[in-house]
Amino acid sequence: MTRKWLSIVGIGEDGLQGLSAIAHSLIAQAEIFVGGDRHLAMLPTNDQRQKIVWTSPISASVDEIIRRRGQSICVLASGDPMCYGIGVTLTRRIPVSEMTIIPAPSTFSLACARLGWSLTEVETLSLNGRPPSLLQSYIYPGARLLILSEGKDTPAIVAQLLTNRGYGSSKIIVLERMGGSQERIVEGTAVSWSETEIAALNAIAVNCIADAGVVLPRLPGLPDSAYHHDGQLTKHEVRAITLATLAPTPGELLWDVGAGCGSISIEWMRSHARCRAIAIEQNSSRLRYIADNAAALGTPNLQIIEDKAPNALKDLAAPDAIFIGGGVTAAGLFDVCWQALRPGGRLVANVVTVEGEQTLFKWHEQVGGNLTRIAIQRAEPIGKFLGWRAMAPVTQWIAVKQ
Incomplete structure (x- = not known):
């Protein structure tokens, strides 16, 4: 028809x-x-x-x-x-x-017309029916944000979130009923926002101003301090290399197997608003870390599964990339992952043990790929001097499914 x-x-x-x-x-x-x-x-x-x-x-x-x-x-x-x-x-x-x-005309077009902002130079998002923590990944110094509001309480929620993040000086402009006879604009700052008489139909404009020392980069490799964890964390240098190897593209799906505190899947999703990820982790305490970190860093839609691979991988949507950060020696894990991976998909695994390296070498013999040794040293105090302290070297394997 x-x-x-x-x-x-x-x-x-x-x-x-x-x-x-x-x-x-x-x-x-x-x-x-x-x-x-x-x-x-x-x-x-x-x-x-x-x-x-x-x-x-x-x-x-x-x-x-x-x-x-x-x-x-x-x-x-x-x-x-x-x-x-x-x-x-x-x-x-x-x-x-x-x-x-x-x-x-869209709300964003009307707001830009009122504010004199260029629509091509602002970040746009909707909090209507979506978790407010989505806003976290859009915040950076100097950012101009246009937000579709869920209702009269959304401006206060946004103000509190900005303040908690260390952006309390940010300017907030609420635009009510744009284009109608009851149009109104209310202005203030995040830290001092107290306006309660807000129309249900409103949009929020934010000019982000950061306090000193609170900036999180938008590129992979967030500071380790950005995460709550119990030690099971891919360190930020290795994380940056790993995300570059995984090569996220908008709209793609990642399986993060043995997710730990969720850093790889979270930064995969932070790379673009349409990137999706599933974090698989069997440790119940680490599941809480994953959920907390996902909300704090702006990826509340991260799907979290409590189970052990490879059993947890059954019936999941086919991934475009798979990262294995733990449990590479589990029986049958490679076969399940390789079969599920889409053509052109990337399988990346990191290990720090000899047994893990032996497993990766077997996988390399089966399908090829590249093996890389990542060795990081950090300068640390030795008495009144500085010396180099080596982190455990990481062996990384990547294979692309043809």
Whole structure:
């Protein structure tokens, strides 16, 4: 079916009167409307056409739309439906060739127009229905952030998170009901934010200003002090090399086998907002470290599995890369990982024991790849002088599945 039976019309705060002639035509031709209570209430009170209100979970409403395929359906949405909106959800299930999408200016576009910011030079994210800790990975000195808010309490949550992170001097600007007659802008700083009378419909702009000594780099190899751990931590020099070897690309999935405190999978996900990871760890106390570190460093969507490999790997989504940081000598681990890995995927393993090296050499004999010895020395005090103290050398093996 290629007939365009579904339309998605973005509406601003100025309501239906602000729509284009094309959008009005789509609304006039519709047999069924779908939207939230606020949008459906914009239609004339004497409009007798069928109306479907979004349900929770929203997937039930999407199923209902698909069941009515071929009928003339108009979805009413806020702003740009393809900017963290319902249009993104619907295009995952319905071919775009069957729909017409008419966007209104997005919240981000309106905010940039109010602030004089360049949209191409800001970081954008949504905290609507998402963990606030997602914000952690976007924070850096001088960053300009535009945040879609979940409601009236979100600005205070953002202010507290910035303050706790050491960015209390950051400027916060809350933009309410942009484009409507009740538009309002509220300004303040994170550390002194006390505004409680905030409209539910708001966006947050942040100019990030760091206190001294609190900067975390965005590149792999975060300081070891950024993590809570019990000693099972890939040290930051080795971590940087390992992430470079794993070579994350946006949208790819990593299996982090024997995840320890989760540093490899967390920094894999920090490399891009669309990178995904699954951390597999059997030690229950380390699972808490992984969860705490993921929230603190902006990757709350890290999937964590408590189990022992290779049993834990059954039925997981096929990975684009696998890192084995512990348990390489487990029987059958290599066979399960290699079979699951997508073509072109990378398998990287780090070991510090002779037995681990023997296992990696056997894997190398089977499928090839490269073996590398990583030796790091750090200068440490020896009396009143400095001397070099060697860390345990790490043997790393990488193979790419053809």
